[in-house]
Amino acid sequence: MDGKAPTGRRAVHATALAVASVAWLACAPSPETRGWECLAPAAAGGGWDLTCRSVGQVLSELGLARGLVRTTNLPGAGGGVAFARAVAQRNEDPNVLIAASPSTTLRLAQGQYGDLTVDDVRWVGAIGAEYGILAVAADSPLRSLDDVLAAWLRDPSSLVVSGGSAVAGQDHMKMLLLADRAGIDPLRIRYVPFDGGGEAMTALLGGFVDLFSGEASEVEGQITAGRIRVLVTFAPERTEGVLAGVPTARESGVDLTWVTWRGFYVPRGIDDTRYRAWVDVLEQVGRSSEWERARASNRLQPFFMVGSEFDAFVQAQVEDFRRMSRELGLIE
Amino acid sequence: MDALSSLAGGFAIALQPLNLSLAFGGVLVGTLVGMLPGVGPINAIAILLPVIFVTGLPPESALILLAGIYYGSQYGCSISSILLNVPGESSSLMTALDGYAMTREGRSGPALATAAIASFVGGTLSIFALVLLAPLLSQWAIDFGPAEYFALVVFAFTALSTLSGTSAVKGLASTAFGLWLATVGLDPQSAVPRYTFGQIQLLDGMDFVVVTIGLFAVSEVLQLLEEGPVGKTGRLAYGRVLMSMRELRETTATMLRASGLGFVIGTLPGAGSTIASFLAYTAEQRIAGRTGRFGYGDIRGVAAPEAANNAAATGAMIPMLTLGVPGGGTTAVMLGALLGLGITPGPLLIQEEPDLFWGLAASMYVGNVFLLVLNLPLVGVFVRALALPRWFLMPAVTALAFVSVYAVNGTALDLVLMTVFGVVGWGMRKLEFPLAPVVLGLVLGPLMEKNLRRSLALSGGDWGVLFDSPIAIALWVLALASLAAPVVIRRMTTPPTPEGS
Numbered sequence: 088m089d090g091k092a093p094t095g096r097r098a099v100h101a102t103a104l105a106v107a108s109v110a111w112l113a114c115a116p117s118p119e120t121r122g123w124e125c126l127a128p129a130a131a132g133g134g135w136d137l138t139c140r141s142v143g144q145v146l147s148e149l150g151l152a153r154g155l156v157r158t159t160n161l162p163g164a165g166g167g168v169a170f171a172r173a174v175a176q177r178n179e180d181p182n183v184l185i186a187a188s189p190s191t192t193l194r195l196a197q198g199q200y201g202d203l204t205v206d207d208v209r210w211v212g213a214i215g216a217e218y219g220i221l222a223v224a225a226d227s228p229l230r231s232l233d234d235v236l237a238a239w240l241r242d243p244s245s246l247v248v249s250g251g252s253a254v255a256g257q258d259h260m261k262m263l264l265l266a267d268r269a270g271i272d273p274l275r276i277r278y279v280p281f282d283g284g285g286e287a288m289t290a291l292l293g294g295f296v297d298l299f300s301g302e303a304s305e306v307e308g309q310i311t312a313g314r315i316r317v318l319v320t321f322a323p324e325r326t327e328g329v330l331a332g333v334p335t336a337r338e339s340g341v342d343l344t345w346v347t348w349r350g351f352y353v354p355r356g357i358d359d360t361r362y363r364a365w366v367d368v369l370e371q372v373g374r375s376s377e378w379e380r381a382r383a384s385n386r387l388q389p390f391f392m393v394g395s396e397f398d399a400f401v402q403a404q405v406e407d408f409r410r411m412s413r414e415l416g417l418i419e
Numbered sequence: 420m421d422a423l424s425s426l427a428g429g430f431a432i433a434l435q436p437l438n439l440s441l442a443f444g445g446v447l448v449g450t451l452v453g454m455l456p457g458v459g460p461i462n463a464i465a466i467l468l469p470v471i472f473v474t475g476l477p478p479e480s481a482l483i484l485l486a487g488i489y490y491g492s493q494y495g496c497s498i499s500s501i502l503l504n505v506p507g508e509s510s511s512l513m514t515a516l517d518g519y520a521m522t523r524e525g526r527s528g529p530a531l532a533t534a535a536i537a538s539f540v541g542g543t544l545s546i547f548a549l550v551l552l553a554p555l556l557s558q559w560a561i562d563f564g565p566a567e568y569f570a571l572v573v574f575a576f577t578a579l580s581t582l583s584g585t586s587a588v589k590g591l592a593s594t595a596f597g598l599w600l601a602t603v604g605l606d607p608q609s610a611v612p613r614y615t616f617g618q619i620q621l622l623d624g625m626d627f628v629v630v631t632i633g634l635f636a637v638s639e640v641l642q643l644l645e646e647g648p649v650g651k652t653g654r655l656a657y658g659r660v661l662m663s664m665r666e667l668r669e670t671t672a673t674m675l676r677a678s679g680l681g682f683v684i685g686t687l688p689g690a691g692s693t694i695a696s697f698l699a700y701t702a703e704q705r706i707a708g709r710t711g712r713f714g715y716g717d718i719r720g721v722a723a724p725e726a727a728n729n730a731a732a733t734g735a736m737i738p739m740l741t742l743g744v745p746g747g748g749t750t751a752v753m754l755g756a757l758l759g760l761g762i763t764p765g766p767l768l769i770q771e772e773p774d775l776f777w778g779l780a781a782s783m784y785v786g787n788v789f790l791l792v793l794n795l796p797l798v799g800v801f802v803r804a805l806a807l808p809r810w811f812l813m814p815a816v817t818a819l820a821f822v823s824v825y826a827v828n829g830t831a832l833d834l835v836l837m838t839v840f841g842v843v844g845w846g847m848r849k850l851e852f853p854l855a856p857v858v859l860g861l862v863l864g865p866l867m868e869k870n871l872r873r874s875l876a877l878s879g880g881d882w883g884v885l886f887d888s889p890i891a892i893a894l895w896v897l898a899l900a901s902l903a904a905p906v907v908i909r910r911m912t913t914p915p916t917p918e919g920s
Contacts (some may be wrong), residue, residue: 094848132753136755137758137759138757140759141759142470160625161829163619163828163830164619165621165622165623165624166606168620168828168830169620170830179492181597192513197610199619199622201617245883247876247877253605254607254609255610256610277879279873279876280607281792282869285688285738285742285764288742288743289560289561290564292742292745293561293563295877296877304758305743307763308763308764308767308768309766311763311765384761385758386758
């Protein structure tokens with residue numbers, strides 16, 4: 088048969104076209120801009136994405152937002168693409184929130200967002216958190232933080248730590264701070280980065296590393312299965328849920344907390360009234376029972392801080408990270 | 420047997436009207452959006468996520484819907500690979516080689532039908548493997564450390580030699596180009612940016628979609644432009660719609676072998692369907708030997724990667740559900756959805772959530788049947804898209820390329836890069852450099868580099884770690900055999916034929 092199609096060819100073409108355009112529409116960005124928008128600086132399914140979607144949903148449930156809050160995924164450069172977008176193109180947009188976490192402040196501190204700084208946006212607040220943890224395999228001879236520190240004191244390079252973030256990223260930084268606070272040379276700690284917490288955990292289970300640095304939510308399934316043991320959490324006090332029996336670093340004698348807060352910033356260029364309105368909105372979300380439920384189902388611990396208090400917290404955190412990174416020789 | 424009675428319970432769940440219709444809807448949506456390069460399935464699932472959370476679907480129903488989209492899109496990707504030479508995901512890259520060659524010969528119908536049947540076979544067989552072997556395989560995934568990954572990737576690269584076409588040097592050059600592209604971005608081991616020239620968009624490296632659409636789709640359009648508005652080849656022909664009994668017989672063994680290989684490799688966290696489809700293709704190419712026309716429209720070249728990537732998609736469920744390790748972009752989104760639904764991946768998931776696991780397994784079987792029933796009749800429709808006049812089809816492909824690439828990261832830089840890669844691809848075609856090794860280098864390069872450096876970091880710089888386990892040693896032996904095989908075979912057969920120009 089050559090190119091001459093049978094009768095009904097037009098109908099078939101139309102079908103093919105319709106099929107193609109339906110598929111196309113499914114992923115074309117909507118031109119709708121009137122409602123609120125939450126920018127998730129990562130691909131769908133990641134932490135920032137879930138922050139946007141769960142808070143957006145609560146905003147709609149509470150009737151605080153006009154209609155549905157749209158989540159836009161803008162992945163790239165560990166949040167740098169979204170940060171740059173907020174500064175350069177959306178600076179005066181009153182309807183956009185951008186999800187953030189310590190990953191944002193860490194990168195800002197290390198200058199990974201180019202010339203952009205913490206003062207280029209306004210920090211609204213955080214309404215949930217996870218806490219860092221240190222875990223070993225179930226059959227590990229290490230039974231407490233003391234055991235780990237003792238081993239490190241003898242020889243800092245005797246233990247290998249896996250984590251889901253790159254060198255100088257969050258999971259690495261936790262270990263550096265831990266060593267530093269315990270009086271051990273952080274530069275000699277051996278950290279091997281993996282692609283995400285799941286892979287880093289798998290390396291622990293396979294016996295390829297001795298320690299795992301991560302987040303509470305990453306270990307839950309393995310804890311209930313009894314395959315790993317969490318030695319310590321970096322929470323200010325005992326956490327809810329399966330880790331309630333695990334001591335904090337403070338209890339174990341090292342003054343270290345690692346709060347993986349989930350929060351938001353907005354563009355710098357909006358006026359003060361609008362900024363206060365955002366703070367107010369986030370406060371209402373944070374205190375609602377709807378958020379309480381969403382927070383629990385997202386495995387987040389209670390953490391609430393908004394407005395100027397949060398702004399000061401973020402500034403201090405960036406300063407802290409910068410000092411630490413400089414001391415460690417990670418930045419100049 | 421215990422697993423089989425559990426599976427029967429799973430069928431009771433999967434065959435409930437709600438779940439049945441969700442599986443059907445998922446497969447349909449997946450196939451449609453899968454035809455869009457790269458971003459289709461991920462965005463479809465992302466769009467559906469809030470809907471799932473709001474409607475309060477039970478977790479097993481939600482997962483059934485998402486899984487339907489996932490493997491539906493695996494098939495959808497093969498459609499654009501075969502018809503337009505645009506592989507939407509790295510796992511359908513190998514399908515494009517012979518699939519598109521068949522299209523050029525006017526055999527797009529049999530190619531699409533083979534893809535549908537191979538996907539069905541790969542999907543169905545691997546579900547049985549999933550049911551019977553899931554607990555065993557999660558342990559194998561754990562034992563597979565950085566050194567084993569490194570050996571696996573090296574083995575994959577040795578198989579590349581068979582893809583090089585007329586000149587081994589050109590094949591190597593293409594691979595090297597791909598490996599170089601793979602180094603662009605932030606180095607995770609030292610946090611140092613490489614080849615980013617101060618562009619923060621480049622910190623994440625070269626996106627697969629940008630490079631592939633540029634090299635394949637844009638360069639194709641450029642090449643067709645040279646041939647004029649009507650074209651010089653008779654590409655509008657589309658011939659038979661279904662495959663013949665002979666073709667089916669010819670590909671049966673291929674499908675079976677590729678399904679097994681695909682499933683085993685798919686269960687490795689992070690390695691996934693790209694390596695699976697690639698190794699299945701090259702293995703079949705070698706098994707066929709001189710009887711094969713691989714690269715020039717051999718139907719087994721479509722059957723092998725398609726059976727393998729669907730089997731791998733099923734296999735990838737094991738690390739996702741038991742270890743919380745996603746096998747790729749789409750499974751990462753599904754994992755996020757699971758967490759959002761309050762399901763914790765872990766070794767106990769199968770015991771703790773039997774409805775979820777067995778319901779999913781059964782629905783995957785049902786979904787594969789839907790996929791076949793839905794797609795075989797549609798082959799005729801898809802094939803006729805080729806009969807669209809070229810003055811319409813080519814601008815449409817170009818527009819689609821731009822939209823898809825922009826949708827990935829929403830940055831204009833990607834559009835510029837895509838265009839550059841289009842011109843590069845056009846030049847490479849003129850000079851007869853193969854394109855596929857570039858993309859394989861880009862996809863496998865980071866996996867090779869990261870795992871080598873991880874192995875050495877774990878051992879404290881001792882290279883012996885690379886040969887420390889039985890799995891790693893077996894893979895090294897395979898790699899050596901793969902390098903030696905062509906030489907040995909050439910020696911054994913009568914005088915080598917001079918290299919064609």
